[in-house]
Amino acid sequence: MGITVEGVSKSFGSFTALQPIELEARPGEFLALLGPSGSGKTTLLRIIAGLEQADTGRVLFDGEDVTGRPVTQRGVGFVFQHYALFKHMTVADNIAFGLTVRPRRLRPAKAEIERRVAELLELVQLKDLGRRYPAQLSGGQRQRVALARALAVEPRILLLDEPFGALDAKVRKELRRWLRELHDRMGLTSIFVTHDQEEALELADRVVVMDHGRIEQVAVPDAVYRAPASAFVFDFVGESNRLPVTVERGRARFGSALLDAGDAADGPGLLFFRPHDVEPALGGEGTLSATVTLARPRAGMTRVEAALDGLDAPLELDLPGEPPAVGERITVRPTRLQVFPDRR
Amino acid sequence: MPAAMRSARRSVIPGFGLSLGFTILYLSLIVLIPLSAVFVRTLAEPSAIVETALAPRALAAYRLSFGASALAAAVNAVFGLLIAWVLVRYDFPLKRIVSAMVDLPFALPTAVAGIALTALYSSNGWIGQFLAPLGLKLAYTPAGVVIALVFIGLPFVVRSVEPVLADLGRDVEEASASLGASRVTTFRRVVLPAIAPALLTGFALAFARGIGEYGSVIFIAGNMPYESEIAPLLIITQLEQYDYAGATAIACVMLVASFAMLLAINLLQIATRKRMQG
Amino acid sequence: MIEEAKPVPHSADATSEPAWARRLLIGAALGFLLIFLALPLLAVFSEAFRRGAAAFAEALAEPDARAAMRLTLMVAAISVPLNCVFGVAAAWAITKFDFRGKGLLVTLIDLPFSVSPVVAGLIYILIFGANGWFGPFLRDHGIQIVFAVPGIVLATVFVTFPFVARELIPLMAEQGRDDEEAARSLGASGFSTFFRVTLPNIRWGLLYGVLLCNARAMGEFGAVSVVSGHIRGETNTLPLHVEILYNEYNFVAAFATASLLAGLALVTLVLKSVLEWRYDLRGQGH
Numbered sequence: 001m002g003i004t005v006e007g008v009s010k011s012f013g014s015f016t017a018l019q020p021i022e023l024e025a026r027p028g029e030f031l032a033l034l035g036p037s038g039s040g041k042t043t044l045l046r047i048i049a050g051l052e053q054a055d056t057g058r059v060l061f062d063g064e065d066v067t068g069r070p071v072t073q074r075g076v077g078f079v080f081q082h083y084a085l086f087k088h089m090t091v092a093d094n095i096a097f098g099l100t101v102r103p104r105r106l107r108p109a110k111a112e113i114e115r116r117v118a119e120l121l122e123l124v125q126l127k128d129l130g131r132r133y134p135a136q137l138s139g140g141q142r143q144r145v146a147l148a149r150a151l152a153v154e155p156r157i158l159l160l161d162e163p164f165g166a167l168d169a170k171v172r173k174e175l176r177r178w179l180r181e182l183h184d185r186m187g188l189t190s191i192f193v194t195h196d197q198e199e200a201l202e203l204a205d206r207v208v209v210m211d212h213g214r215i216e217q218v219a220v221p222d223a224v225y226r227a228p229a230s231a232f233v234f235d236f237v238g239e240s241n242r243l244p245v246t247v248e249r250g251r252a253r254f255g256s257a258l259l260d261a262g263d264a265a266d267g268p269g270l271l272f273f274r275p276h277d278v279e280p281a282l283g284g285e286g287t288l289s290a291t292v293t294l295a296r297p298r299a300g301m302t303r304v305e306a307a308l309d310g311l312d313a314p315l316e317l318d319l320p321g322e323p324p325a326v327g328e329r330i331t332v333r334p335t336r337l338q339v340f341p342d343r344r
Numbered sequence: 345m346p347a348a349m350r351s352a353r354r355s356v357i358p359g360f361g362l363s364l365g366f367t368i369l370y371l372s373l374i375v376l377i378p379l380s381a382v383f384v385r386t387l388a389e390p391s392a393i394v395e396t397a398l399a400p401r402a403l404a405a406y407r408l409s410f411g412a413s414a415l416a417a418a419v420n421a422v423f424g425l426l427i428a429w430v431l432v433r434y435d436f437p438l439k440r441i442v443s444a445m446v447d448l449p450f451a452l453p454t455a456v457a458g459i460a461l462t463a464l465y466s467s468n469g470w471i472g473q474f475l476a477p478l479g480l481k482l483a484y485t486p487a488g489v490v491i492a493l494v495f496i497g498l499p500f501v502v503r504s505v506e507p508v509l510a511d512l513g514r515d516v517e518e519a520s521a522s523l524g525a526s527r528v529t530t531f532r533r534v535v536l537p538a539i540a541p542a543l544l545t546g547f548a549l550a551f552a553r554g555i556g557e558y559g560s561v562i563f564i565a566g567n568m569p570y571e572s573e574i575a576p577l578l579i580i581t582q583l584e585q586y587d588y589a590g591a592t593a594i595a596c597v598m599l600v601a602s603f604a605m606l607l608a609i610n611l612l613q614i615a616t617r618k619r620m621q622g
Numbered sequence: 623m624i625e626e627a628k629p630v631p632h633s634a635d636a637t638s639e640p641a642w643a644r645r646l647l648i649g650a651a652l653g654f655l656l657i658f659l660a661l662p663l664l665a666v667f668s669e670a671f672r673r674g675a676a677a678f679a680e681a682l683a684e685p686d687a688r689a690a691m692r693l694t695l696m697v698a699a700i701s702v703p704l705n706c707v708f709g710v711a712a713a714w715a716i717t718k719f720d721f722r723g724k725g726l727l728v729t730l731i732d733l734p735f736s737v738s739p740v741v742a743g744l745i746y747i748l749i750f751g752a753n754g755w756f757g758p759f760l761r762d763h764g765i766q767i768v769f770a771v772p773g774i775v776l777a778t779v780f781v782t783f784p785f786v787a788r789e790l791i792p793l794m795a796e797q798g799r800d801d802e803e804a805a806r807s808l809g810a811s812g813f814s815t816f817f818r819v820t821l822p823n824i825r826w827g828l829l830y831g832v833l834l835c836n837a838r839a840m841g842e843f844g845a846v847s848v849v850s851g852h853i854r855g856e857t858n859t860l861p862l863h864v865e866i867l868y869n870e871y872n873f874v875a876a877f878a879t880a881s882l883l884a885g886l887a888l889v890t891l892v893l894k895s896v897l898e899w900r901y902d903l904r905g906q907g908h
Contacts, residue, residue, distance in 0.1 A: 049522060050522075051518050051521070051522065070521075071518070071521045071522050072521050072522075072524050072525065072526060073524075074522075075524075076522065078518070078519065078522040080515045080518070080519055081515075082513070082515060084513060084515035084516045084518065084519040085516075085519075086516060086519075086520075086534055086537075086538075087538065087619075088537040088540075088619070089537075097520070097523055097525070097533070098523035098524055101520075101523065101524055101525040101526075101529050101533065102524060133619055135619065146519075149519075149523070150522075152523075153523055153524060
């Protein structure tokens with residue numbers, strides 16, 4: 001089932017949570033909403049679910065306008081950040097909840113519900129834990145119960161709010177892979193919210209990067225990393241070096257250094273390059289010279305921190321070969337860089 | 345005790361012996377020894393149990409005390425929950441003052457409450473004058489007892505339910521709604537079970553308080569033996585007739601009842617904590 | 623990169639009732655409170671001033687009323703400090719040390735709350751009354767406890783016994799032992815640790831407990847009624863004075879005296895609310 005978001009915006013008092021947003025999730029897609037806290041990603045997810053009403057705009061499922069449809073009627077599966085399990089119900093009762101609250105004529109027979117619950121318990125690998133209470137489960141198990149509960153009503157759309165946020169690193173990785181498999185097997189359209197870029201890049205078909213209630217970029221994970229669409233995305237996703245520069249006729253000036261600015265517009269700009277996108281150089285145009293302050297060997301190369309005149313933070317550089325000595329002056333040429341206009 | 349002393353000695357904070365010693369001494373002198381007198385005296389004259397404490401008049405008094413307390417606590421369970429819900433969930437003018445007012449029955453001396461309620465519900469009172477033409481007489485009847493106990497018990501329910509309701513995450517209700525449950529279903533199946541232990545605790549506290557309540561009840565009750573005479577009043581009546589053994593035997597029955605309630609409340613809370621927190 | 627989980631702002635669209643239902647519920651709750659709490663309070667003042675301010679003032683100027691006020695103040699002045707000292711000692715022992723039987727001790731401290739006030743009065747008659755355990759001894763030495771002021775104090779101490787302790791125990795448990803241990807490690811004596819470290823930490827909670835304790839001490843009726851003997855001008859506290867006047871059909875005077883106690887209750891509620899809002903205290907009630 002496809003999801004379309006058209007011109008959706010939302011404010012809480014004087015705080016603008018979402019600028020008008022346009023977004024499309026294709027049927028069967030696994031979409032990540034990635035951004036720092038306050039970027040509006042959770043609000044967008046909640047509006048799609050119907051937990052929140054948008055101030056403007058429409059939400060469509062497979063072309064059908066569901067904007068006015070309350071959450072109870074939208075038929076989406078929603079997994080909450082802190083699971084929101086019903087503490088006073090057993091695991092099995094939690095999972096059965098969505099079926100047992102249906103009006104009598106739509107409610108499956110008791111035996112059918114039991115069969116579905118057993119099936120779902122099996123699916124989330126909690127076969128023998130149906131009679132436990134949520135308090136008796138580990139974090140990862142609770143998360144899977146929350147998933148099973150959301151899936152019990154057979155939603156076509158699954159929405160997950162920071163689904164792995166409260167779990168420790170190891171459990172998180174396992175669950176991630178398992179969730180991806182589940183999504184593919186059940187033919188769901190899923191959107192999940194995360195502030196963890198690694199999670200978004202690894203799991204999603206496409207990543208939606210958000211900041212200050214705006215969508216900065218929608219792209220496949222590789223493109224988000226390789227070709228960030230804005231200064232924010234370059235900064236937020238992956239490691240990067242950032243230089244405030246002045247652009248003049250396709251060249252970016254930083255102090256005495258001149259670098260290729262591509263087709264960036266004239267004026268103040270921000271130049272970005274990744275630590276591994278550099279090579280040792282002899283000097284001249286297109287190079288930067290800096291003083292080594294720290295050198296740590298890493299697999300196959302050396303991570304160098306080097307102070308650049310006029311820049312507060314040291315440059316982070318991955319260089320081949322023997323580590324340079326601290327205090328040594330080195331010159332590098334960024335092989336891939338991007339310049340964005342400086343909006344401030 | 346040796347283990348206790350050892351662990352206390354390891355502490356660098358002084359005053360363990362002094363503070364615990366004083367606590368136990370004071371507790372024993374003021375509470376434990378005097379209370380034990382009731383049991384000792386009852387055992388010394390067990391015949392009083394049958395003669396007075398289990399006599400028809402006493403049984404009628406227990407029936408009224410327990411029945412009216414249970415009814416009042418039930419009324420308070422309903423309206424206390426409603427008030428707690430409104431205070432936690434909604435905003436309205438003067439909310440802080442309304443919230444503070446809920447504790448009035450804790451702060452208002454019971455005798456004052458008693459005469460005020462009597463003035464309201466007597467046949468020419470502000471409320472009573474409207475009920476009298478309908479043939480409803482509340483003051484000086486068992487119904488008056490219930491009214492007084494509703495007044496006394498209300499804060500117990502509100503204050504038990506309020507914090508639990510405030511702590512109940514909105515996400516649980518949202519989860520319920522996202523699974524298709526209507527607002528009423530969510531309340532019945534998700535909210536109510538979650539606050540049920542607190543509600544039951546509030547009910548039990550109000551009930552226990554009602555059984556022993558005296559000051560607010562005697563003015564409005566009518567105090568007719570076999571009809572509108574509560575158990576605490578019967579103790580006073582026995583005392584006034586110098587029947588100490590009888591008074592003590594009734595007190596003994598009441599103490600046993602309140603300790604049973606106390607035990608039940610504690611067990612309920614332990615059981616709840618166990619299940620909700622694993 | 624793990625960031626602090628900040629609460630996402632959200633409205634309660636999905637979990638709130640329609641406006642009409644909200645209004646209905648608020649209306650029902652306020653209506654109940656009006657009938658059961660506000661009206662009785664109003665009735666007290668209304669009845670007190672039924673014959674005008676002069677009759678009100680006259681009722682309070684009466685010598686017996688004056689004596690009742692004095693006795694009530696005196697009883698509170700004795701029983702509140704006693705329970706205050708006990709409350710601090712009990713909370714200190716319970717929260718600063720580990721020992722077996724702590725749970726039982728906490729339960730026993732709360733015990734007076736589950737005893738009927740009438741029984742609370744009765745127990746002192748069983749001990750100090752003419753037929754009581756110490757009755758003959760007291761009679762031989764000419765000491766009167768029940769049906770006299772000491773009995774009233776004892777009964778009041780009993781019914782107000784847990785107030786201070788039950789405010790302080792959770793408060794001090796939450797504050798832990800670090801401050802005291804730090805003070806001791808810096809060389810502070812036991813006394814200066816208590817007065818300079820512990821007491822400043824608990825003063826508002828202590829005040830809260832004292833406030834509730836005092837309200838109950840001045841307003842107690844049942845327990846005091848049993849042991850008082852009802853001698854006008856001598857063993858009548860204000861609540862007992864209210865009862866006597868009421869039973870004599872002297873309603874204006876009864877309600878005038880009652881309005882004094884109601885005023886005390888209102889002052890208590892105001893102070894209590896101020897403490898709760900400013901210092902985030904939440905009492906256990908009772």
